[in-house]
Amino acid sequence: xxxxxxxxxxxxxxxxxxxxxxxxxxxxxxxxxxxxxYFYGSLQVWYAxxxxxxxxxxxxxxxxxxxxPERRRSFLWLSLFLNLGVLAFFKxxxxxxxxxxxxLAALGVEPGLFLTSILLPAGLSFFTLKKxxxxxxxxxxxxxxxxxxxxxxxxxxxxxxxxxxxxxxxxNLLPQFEAAxxxxxxxxxxxxxxxxxxxxxxxxxxxxxxxxxxxVFGFAQPSGLLLLSGALGxxxxxxxxxxxxxxxxxxVAFLLGFNTVENxxxxxLSLTPTDFWNRWHISLSTWLRDYVFFPIxxxxxxxxxxxxxxxxxxxxxxxxxxxxxxxxxLNFVVWGLYYGALIAAxxxxxxxxxxxxxxxxxxFFAWLxxxxxxxxxxxxxxxxxxxxxxxxxxxxxxxxxxxxxxxxLITFTAALAYSIPLLVNHLIDRRAGGTWLQAxxxxxxxxxxxxxxxxxxxxFIYFQF
Numbered sequence: 377x378x379x380x381x382x383x384x385x386x387x388x389x390x391x392x393x394x395x396x397x398x399x400x401x402x403x404x405x406x407x408x409x410x411x412x413x414y415f416y417g418s419l420q421v422w423y424a425x426x427x428x429x430x431x432x433x434x435x436x437x438x439x440x441x442x443x444x445p446e447r448r449r450s451f452l453w454l455s456l457f458l459n460l461g462v463l464a465f466f467k468x469x470x471x472x473x474x475x476x477x478x479x480l481a482a483l484g485v486e487p488g489l490f491l492t493s494i495l496l497p498a499g500l501s502f503f504t505l506k507k508x509x510x511x512x513x514x515x516x517x518x519x520x521x522x523x524x525x526x527x528x529x530x531x532x533x534x535x536x537x538x539x540x541x542x543x544x545x546x547x548n549l550l551p552q553f554e555a556a557x558x559x560x561x562x563x564x565x566x567x568x569x570x571x572x573x574x575x576x577x578x579x580x581x582x583x584x585x586x587x588x589x590x591x592v593f594g595f596a597q598p599s600g601l602l603l604l605s606g607a608l609g610x611x612x613x614x615x616x617x618x619x620x621x622x623x624x625x626x627x628v629a630f631l632l633g634f635n636t637v638e639n640x641x642x643x644x645l646s647l648t649p650t651d652f653w654n655r656w657h658i659s660l661s662t663w664l665r666d667y668v669f670f671p672i673x674x675x676x677x678x679x680x681x682x683x684x685x686x687x688x689x690x691x692x693x694x695x696x697x698x699x700x701x702x703x704x705x706l707n708f709v710v711w712g713l714y715y716g717a718l719i720a721a722x723x724x725x726x727x728x729x730x731x732x733x734x735x736x737x738x739x740f741f742a743w744l745x746x747x748x749x750x751x752x753x754x755x756x757x758x759x760x761x762x763x764x765x766x767x768x769x770x771x772x773x774x775x776x777x778x779x780x781x782x783x784x785l786i787t788f789t790a791a792l793a794y795s796i797p798l799l800v801n802h803l804i805d806r807r808a809g810g811t812w813l814q815a816x817x818x819x820x821x822x823x824x825x826x827x828x829x830x831x832x833x834x835x836f837i838y839f840q841f
Contacts, residue, residue, distance in 0.1 A: 379574070401554075402526075409533065416538055430458065430504075437451045452512070456508070462500070467703075467704055502540065506537075522554075536632075541659055542658075542659035543659040548636070552634050567626075570624070573620075574623030581620075581798065598776070600776075601781070602784045603755065605785075606755075609790065610757075611644070611754045640657070641654075646746050647743055648731055650729030651729045652746065668697050702757075707762045708757070
């Protein structure tokens with residue numbers, strides 16, 4: 377049930393009406409919990425069963441940490457084993473499926489449909505990190521486990537976040553679930569710009585550019601220029617797509633009375649790799665920083681390693697974990713290590729996340745270099761495989777054929793044109809709420825959404841190359 381579907385709009389309208397009709401916090405939370413499990417179970421019923429079982433296990437283990445602190449470490453390791461085991465099984469099984477099937481065949485066992493291909497539950501990566509963060513904080517004593525199973529289950533399954541994040545911390549979301557809520561007009565004024573821009577970025581920008589990007593990356597061996605155009609298109613597509621879901625998630629949460637975490641802050645204006653990850657998928661970046669980067673760095677400091685080595689290992693290990701989290705393919709792992717190496721290299725030459733160049737000219741070239749690194753990273757991320765990408769670098773000419781040149785030109789032009797509204801949205805001063813400029817911009821965005829949904833004008837990009 378995608379946020380942009382009619383089914384979700386009907387679902388949310390019913391939940392919204394019932395939610396604000398109920399006055400008592402406990403019943404509001406029960407309603408949201410039921411709605412969240414219905415939302416998640418509508419994808420596959422067994423998704424909801426898996427979610428419920430893992431939630432009950434972590435709730436019990438967290439309560440065990442509080443009642444039996446001497447066994448806190450044992451409870452934590454059991455939670456890590458269960459959560460990471462489930463995540464690894466579903467996320468990486470298909471990566472080794474052929475070997476498993478061959479092994480079973482050698483033993484004379486006929487693999488069934490389940491063993492042939494296992495579907496990754498939607499949102500598993502997101503709610504697993506939410507639960508792990510909760511368990512780690514409880515084990516450290518920085519968070520007291522909640523006594524309410526309903527509140528904890530709602531924190532894990534909250535339907536605006538369960539499929540695509542953001543990965544909200546329990547310190548932010550649980551107190552809001554535990555507090556009384558009454559309708560305020562400001563909820564609507566905060567939600568409206570987010571929801572409108574979410575629909576615009578997803579339906580008008582991401583969906584349109586995706587058609588061209590898929591076309592480029594579907595070629596067996598595109599030229600270098602065509603690949604570059606596809607990488608630029610994907611750079612826009614993934615920002616528009618992912619930030620759209622975050623905007624919609626935050627907007628829906630605002631309409632229910634909750635203030636959830638910001639996830640994107642103009643990441644393509646970054647000057648350094650660290651700055652980029654402080655702006656991109658902020659909830660994941662801060663999770664990795666707090667639960668992977670800092671523990672590794674603290675552990676290395678105890679061993680008094682060489683300073684350069686101690687500076688390089690934490691970002692490499694952290695971004696390696698990030699690559700594994702994003703997917704099972706080798707290109708995701710290399711993509712993670714690529715960013716880890718970039719962060720380490722910048723730090724070794726003394727350039728950290730808060731670095732500011734001395735002049736505007738230096739700022740421009742620092743941004744241009746970082747943007748080139750970003751585009752290359754997304755090229756690697758989107759590529760069907762590393763072999764496909766390496767083959768293009770080695771064997772494909774940079775100058776395309778005439779038909780490929782036309783597609784490259786269309787892709788470049790579309791990426792530039794569709795990026796302009798996002799740039800305008802950033803340039804508008806958000807603090808000047810209610811100005812005629814903002815009203816005009818949002819009115820134009822709403823009109824474009826209506827035109828896009830009710831037209832088939834995007835069919836022009838289906839060329840036969």
